Amino acid sequence: MSGNRMTRRPRGKKGPAGGSGGMGRRRLEGKGPTPKAEDRVYHPAHKRKLQAEAERRRAEEARHRTALRAALQLDRGHELIVGRNPVVEAVRSGIPLTRVFMSGALAGDERLGEVVRTATALGAPLVEVSRAELDRMTDGAVHQGVAIDVPPHEYAGLDDLVERAGAGPRAGRAGLIVALDSVTDPHNLGAVLRSASAFGADGVVVPERRSAGVTAAVWKVSAGAAARVPVARVPNLVNALVALKKAGYFAVGLDAGGQARIDGLGFADAPLVLVTGSEGKGLARLTRQTCDVIASIPIDADLESLNAAVATGIALYQIDRLRAAAEPRAAGQAPAVEPRVAADDRS
Incomplete structure (x- = not known):
């Protein structure tokens, strides 16, 4: 029936449909490969990774401390002379030294330059240590960041x-x-x-x-x-x-x-x-x-x-x-008091 005939709406002009103008183009791009589970900060595997790295660092520090303790171990009978003035005085006096322990912060100290030069001339190693290590080595003595390792004292006759x-x-x-x-x-x-x-x-x-x-x-x-x-x-x-x-x-x-x-x-x-x-x-x-x-x-x-x-x-x-x-004693003049020699049984 002509009264019931369906009519279609006229189509628009051909051409691109309306859109965002390319502003959403990044949403359609890929985000690359999926990160590993251990690299995702929210994943339990990431926490396990951090724990493993911390354990490796602790183990490395422990190995370093063990090696340092072995390097700082004093030989039997050896002594540590600590403090800037005592160390400088001892080195100037010609005391034999085995090693020099020094904090890195004192590398430019002019007073200790003589100590370093003497140690180098004698072939004594210069060991860089922390103040905490020196604290442990000297039982908390006031070391001022420097110490020298000296052999047992040679007594005179x-x-x-x-x-x-x-x-x-x-x-x-x-x-x-x-x-x-x-x-x-x-x-x-x-x-x-x-x-x-x-x-x-x-x-x-x-x-x-x-x-x-x-x-x-x-x-x-x-x-x-x-x-x-x-x-x-x-x-x-x-x-x-x-x-x-x-x-x-x-x-x-x-x-x-x-x-x-x-x-x-x-x-x-x-x-x-x-x-x-x-x-x-x-x-x-x-x-x-x-x-x-x-x-x-x-x-x-x-x-x-x-x-x-x-x-x-x-x-x-x-x-x-x-x-x-006193005036010089005349040759042959006897002293006012004669020395008393003790009996041989006083031992």
């Missing part, structure tokens, strides 16, 4: 100290030796070495037992004097005093109850061995009996005693002062 008498800058003066009886504090020994160097002593005698030896602590306190003043370590101090007395030395013991004053010795210009005891017990009985004279240092009555190192320093100063003021 008693005869070596006698042969040094009258040599060096104080040539012409009688021999002067310091003997320490049961002084166990290394700081006291270091301070005594410093005083001995200052007042021209030929050396220091210490017993092998119940006495401090020359260690890194002694080196540091002595400020290099440990290299300038020889130390003799003897099996028996009384026997050593007897030997020195046979060689012409007078043994002067320091004690608060001494019958003589150290500033009034009439034979200060004769060869002397100054004997100092420990601060608590003082001179041992046999040591006291072996001494020719027991001298005291006049102090205030309220003070019972002086530190061993302080007393030795004062006594050395007084002896040096008396010697400087």
Whole structure:
């Protein structure tokens, strides 16, 4: 029926349909291959990857620490001298050194340049370490980022100290030796070495037992004097005093109850061995009996005693002062006091 005939809408013109104008073109491009699961930050495999990398780093650091500890291991009997001034003084004094440990931050320090040059000349390795490693190596001592590894101290013989008498800058003066009886504090020994160097002593005698030896602590306190003043370590101090007395030395013991004053010795210009005891017990009985004279240092009555190192320093100063003021002893003139040689059974 003509009334029911369907009519079609006329078609539009041919041509491109309306669109975005190419603005959505990137959405149609591919995004490349799919990332691995371990590279997707939200995936559990990524967490496992991070954990594995952290474990590898820890293992590498552990291997490095193990290798470093092996490199830092000290040989038996070796000591560490730490601190800039003690290290520089020790190197200048000619102490043998095996290695130099230094923090990287000190590479440009002018004061340590001499240490580096000396180590290079001696063929001693220069090991760069962290301050934390030096803390562990020195048990928390104040190292200032530098330390040197030195072999055990070479002690002199008693005869070596006698042969040094009258040599060096104080040539012409009688021999002067310091003997320490049961002084166990290394700081006291270091301070005594410093005083001995200052007042021209030929050396220091210490017993092998119940006495401090020359260690890194002694080196540091002595400020290099440990290299300038020889130390003799003897099996028996009384026997050593007897030997020195046979060689012409007078043994002067320091004690608060001494019958003589150290500033009034009439034979200060004769060869002397100054004997100092420990601060608590003082001179041992046999040591006291072996001494020719027991001298005291006049102090205030309220003070019972002086530190061993302080007393030795004062006594050395007084002896040096008396010697400087005394006229040269005439040839063949006998001293005011004859040395008493102890009996052979005092051992």
